[in-house]
Amino acid sequence: MNDEAIRMRSVSRRHGTGEGAVTALDQVSLSFPRGTFTAVMGPSGSGKSTLLQCAAGLDRPTSGSVTLCGTELTTLSETKLTLLRRRRVGFVFQAFNLLPSLTAEQNVTLPLRLGGHRPSTARVREVLRQVGLGERARHRPAELSGGQQQRVALARALITRPDVLFGDEPTGALDSRTGREVLALLRGMVDGEGQTIVMVTHDPVAASYADRVLFLVDGRVSGELAGAGAGTIAARMATWEAVPC
Structure with a gap:
């Protein structure tokens, strides 16, 4: 367990009841080791x-059950779950979700301030340097490129030193060159700092930056690839319907 950032055991998630119920996850069991980069792929x-x-x-x-760094999530109250997410989990989404009236450093600290915490200026500048924006702390989103805005969002996710960083299509709104720059940054965080990253993506190029790629079909794990290139991943995507669950 010490080497597992996340452990999922027989996890099912159903929406609705009766004949109209939809099973989004069906008895999924997975482990995500610490200090690894995992991509999750699958059809719509x-x-x-x-x-x-x-x-x-x-x-x-x-x-x-879902365990994150030794803490069982499914038994926590909503208050304790919120506190755990705030302290130990980081999120980066396709939408940057930056407030246009705030500077980069203000956007980075906003979630913490809303939670009643005030990070040190040194820590804010540290994470901005970490994502390559050390000289852009006072710039507002309109003064930054799309890739730079996503870097601000990434710095905001890293400000609490999260155990796990989750990305939901984090490069989906970026052009290919800028997307590769962000992916290289994520890869560097894993290799250089031992960050654990779990990323949902539909892009085989993005997935190729990960240590392993998990494939889901109809709510079940249908297989995985380790250290695969974009071509191999794309070929696997083409056979989703033929892969046994």
């Missing part, structure tokens, strides 16, 4: 986002 409706939300404590599974 396969359960990718639900997997991410359950692993991060954003959604509660209907059954099964």
